[in-house]
Amino acid sequence: MARSSDARNGSIPTICLLGAIAAAFLIIVLDWVQGPGTPYVAMLVGPPLLSATYCSARQVALVGALSTGLCLLWTYIQAYELTVDSATQTAAVVAATGVGCLLASLRSRDGEAVAEMGRAGKEAQQAILRDIDPEIGQLRVAHRYISATRGAEIGGDLYEALDTPYGVRLLIGDVRGKGLDAVRLASTVLGSFRHVAHERADLRAVVADLDRAVARSVGIEDFVTAAVIEERGGTLTVLNCGHPPPLLLRDGGVTPLDPPAPAPPLGFLPVARPRIERLQPGDRLLLYTDGIAEARRDGEFFPLAERSWRILGHGTVKDGLMSLENALRDWVRNLLDDDIALVLLEYAGAGSTATGQPIPAWEWDAAVEE
Incomplete structure (x- = not known):
């Protein structure tokens, strides 16, 4: 398991x-080994400046005081008096200490500002990304939002799961771009989905409503990739609008649920054809945003499909997502370029409380075409 970022960042100033x-x-020691007349004592200006790269101003002052004391003591031991050269060397060490303290103070102030902006962005995202119930209908559900490296802009990854009169409906999506504009658009899409998912019997109508909500809220170059999923009576229907395909985990194998035909993202009038699967008890489904599909180390992408069953096919769904995050952070050495949203589902099978209304004809027709 990779060490946490906080523990790693905390150890660097100490080192x-x-x-x-x-x-x-x-x-x-070097000056003593080389003997009188060597210029090594003048190098005592270095330690205070070196410590300023990661240490606090107080720690820099401590190093500077030590360096100044060593400079005075050693020159006095060698000459038994304070000379002009020793006074100049001491003044240089004091000046280096002052510069180091100033640099450390400025770095600390900038770091606090970045941290405050990050906290504000996280609070904005938490306000729109609600917690999902661990059991919805016939599905066990776990979700996880993985923030990118410290100081990265907030993104527009989104997810939702709802128990509706038409079965359990889920949404996974990713807004183009970053920052508060992306968060606002994610909020618009989620708000629209939470309303229309309960009102529209036809899943295609849900997609059409989401597309109109995006078109009203963005410019001509903005869009949202999304997958809208419905589980009803053990039948899974996926409408994909330019989003990475969900992964179906079954009996040790992993199947990407690619759409029958590609469809553009929300905002570009997508006409998505359904991908339909009949679920078996114990099947798992991973929904994710492209941050994990594009995560790489030394030019090599994280092997999501190859590792999914080994990581996600055992234990609880919550434990599976934690293991996936650990494996991902190990792969990229804890340096992510983009935020990631993950939702892992497990089909419990008959005997749970989900609605089991018949699948509409348009879905069965599409399945027959396949």
Whole structure:
């Protein structure tokens, strides 16, 4: 399991501080080994500046005080008096300490501003991405939102799962672009889905309503990739609008549920044809955004399809998503370029509380065409 980012970030200042202290003593040792007249003592200006890269201003001042004391003590031991050269060297160390403290203060202030912006973005996303119930109808559900590297812009990944009169309906999507505009558009799509999913019997009408909501809210180059999924009485229907295909996990195998024909994203008048599957008890379905499909290390993409069953096919759905995140972070060395939304479903089979209304004719007709 990869170490957490917070633990790793917390250890770096400590390592830097210890390294700067060690460098100060090493300089004195080198000067002692080389003998009088060597210029190594003048290098004591380095440790305070070195510590400023990651340490706080207080820690830089500590290193500077140590370096200044060593400079005074060593020059006095060698000459038994303070000379003009030793005074100049000491003044240079004090000046380097002051510059280092200033740099550390500026870096800390900028880091706090970035962290505050990140917290505001996370709060905005949490306000629109509600928690999904762990059991909906005949499905066990787990979801996870993985934030990208520290300081990255907030994104527009979205998901939702609803128990409706027409079965369990789910949405996974990704808004083009980042920042607050993407979050606002994600909020619009989610708000529309939460309404029309309960009102429209035809899943194609749900997609059409979402498309109109996006078209009213964006410019000509903006869009939302999305997959709209319905589970009713053990039958799974997927309408895909330019989104990565869900992965069906069954009996040790993984099947991408590619659409019968490609359809453009929401905002571009998609006419999506349904992909229909008959579920078996224990089947699992992974919904995801393209942040995980595009995650790579040394130019090699994360092998999602190849690893999905080994990671997600056992234990609870919640544990599966945690294992998937750990495997992903190990793969990219904890450096993600994009946020990722994940939803993992498990079909429980007969005997659960989901509605089991008949599948409409248009869905069965499409299945026969396949």
